[in-house]
Amino acid sequence: xxxxxxxxxxxxxxxxxxxxxxxxxxxxxxxxxxxxxxxxxxxxxxxxxxxxxxxxxxxxxxxxxxxxxxxxxxxxxxxxxxxxxxxxxxxxxxxxxxxxxxxxxxxxxxxxxxxxxxxxxxxxxxxxxxxxxxxxxxxxxxxxxxxxxxxxxxxxxxxxxxxxxxxxxxxxxxxxxxxxxxxxxxxxxxxxxxxxxxxxxxxxxxxxxxxxxxxxxxxxxxxxxxxxxxxxxxxxxxxxxxxxxxxxxxxxxxxxxxxxxxxxxxxxxxxxxxxxxxxxxxxxxxx
Numbered sequence: 283x284x285x286x287x288x289x290x291x292x293x294x295x296x297x298x299x300x301x302x303x304x305x306x307x308x309x310x311x312x313x314x315x316x317x318x319x320x321x322x323x324x325x326x327x328x329x330x331x332x333x334x335x336x337x338x339x340x341x342x343x344x345x346x347x348x349x350x351x352x353x354x355x356x357x358x359x360x361x362x363x364x365x366x367x368x369x370x371x372x373x374x375x376x377x378x379x380x381x382x383x384x385x386x387x388x389x390x391x392x393x394x395x396x397x398x399x400x401x402x403x404x405x406x407x408x409x410x411x412x413x414x415x416x417x418x419x420x421x422x423x424x425x426x427x428x429x430x431x432x433x434x435x436x437x438x439x440x441x442x443x444x445x446x447x448x449x450x451x452x453x454x455x456x457x458x459x460x461x462x463x464x465x466x467x468x469x470x471x472x473x474x475x476x477x478x479x480x481x482x483x484x485x486x487x488x489x490x491x492x493x494x495x496x497x498x499x500x501x502x503x504x505x506x507x508x509x510x511x512x513x514x515x516x517x518x519x520x521x522x523x524x525x526x527x528x529x530x531x532x533x534x535x536x537x538x539x540x541x542x543x544x545x546x547x548x549x550x551x552x553x554x555x556x557x558x559x560x561x562x563x564x565x566x567x568x569x
Contacts, residue, residue: 494545
């Protein structure tokens with residue numbers, strides 16, 4: 283029987299090969315060679331801003347009990363190694379670091395690290411919904427959600443007692459109702475929106491580097507859908523599936539496959555470039 287991980291790797295490889303087969307190679311080479319090298323510092327800066335906003339999110343959820351400056355370096359290292367490892371092993375490695383280095387309880391660390399990821403996923407799903415449902419329906423849903431949230435916030439003690447009948451206590455301890463309906467959580471939602479905006483600017487900049495200028499709405503939609511596909515358990519961390527989805531949506535808006543692929547390569551260079559710099563800095567300072 284073929285291991286599931288191997289099947290995911292095969293699916294990712296097949297999708298990436300499919301992308302290459304549909305490219306006009308001479309045109310693609312010309313697109314890559316046309317990139318302005320001065321764009322790279324901006325891309326590196328935007329990747330760092332996105333990471334910093336995430337660090338700020340879990341730092342706030344931890345009630346600022348840990349050093350923000352030290353956590354920037356700690357998370358950059360685990361994020362960097364995470365890019366070269368299958369799954370989210372590297373990123374989630376910040377949880378034991380928070381526990382061991384800063385004496386944060388395991389449940390608090392899990393809550394703080396995972397919740398901002400849930401927030402950004404919710405934003406992706408909301409953007410997706412904007413393109414699928416009528417505006418009137420969305421407004422109704424949004425108002426309904428707000429009413430439910432305020433109701434839960436008002437009744438959180440009673441709801442916790444009711445839920446505890448069905449959900450084991452150890453899971454309820456991680457799902458901290460008090461923190462979930464707090465001003466800190468509102469800040470985390472705001473930071474999640476800023477993270478999404480930084481992704482829009484980053485992606486639009488990569489496309490502008492090759493002369494393409496799609497609408498912000500389509501860029502937002504492409505980001506949301508391509509990121510949602512990474513949660514589908516059919517490829518390795520969404521590799522291949524994310525790229526095919528992004529290229530397909532961009533082509534619907536008149537951006538060529540060569541330009542869209544070039545934007546993806548710029549994204550890889552910016553992310554992995556920052557990761558390599560972080561790992562090098564860690565090696566130079568760990569002694």
